[in-house]
Amino acid sequence: MALSIATRQLDGVTILDLSGRITLGEGSVQLRDAIRDLISKGDKHILLSLGDVNYIDSSGLGELVSAFTTAKNQNADVKLLNLTKKVKDVLQVTKLYTVFDIYDDEAHAIGSFK
């Protein structure tokens, strides 16, 4: 299943609800474009909701890292919400779990941007 992205705003935070796979050719480019679009528009608080992302590969991990660093360079923040077990597993193995701010609760995640 390819990646679908729905965007919503809540309390000054742009939430991207992602669903599907973030892999080479199946979502990593979509994610890159979505993040770049938000940052170019001046969004500073971006929350990636990954509760329906059931698969991520090394290319997808690279896109998450690129989103994180691109945001930092623009004084913006990209944080992660609701990791599935498989995505959490891959982030832990690659030590990226220590890089991102990761939340299980949306309200808590949104509050963290303030």
Add this chain to the structure above:
Amino acid sequence: MDSVAEVEAAAERLTQAAGLDEDESFRVAMAVREAAVNAVLHGNGYDPAKQIGASFENNGESLIITITDEGEGLDPDKIPDPLAQENLLRGTGRGIFLIRSFLDEVHFRQLHPGTELTLIKHLSPAGNDRDGQDQPQDLDTK
């Protein structure tokens, strides 16, 4: 990338037939997918004239998956450690690391031309479904 999806699906069939649980099946299939992506992109350089090969075997003790490409070869010792602090925020370079993390043995062999990657997952006695033991299967695909 159709060949990558084909190889990934074959790996999933192999792990499920061997009785691996969902987590282990995911890890093996993901490692195989990463190997196939590497073969297509880095090995063959996305050259449609070059093929990747894939074979899958359950010998009752291990799952043995072999992925080959027709590229210029790679030196696994020269791959930077993606866990090193200076590499942690790099956008690439995690594929081989994931393969090594998720499998019990990974062997590289230089072909002329190309690279052969042999991926081995040992089966625990409790998790080994002998009925799922397969004869070797080969996939040759572009």
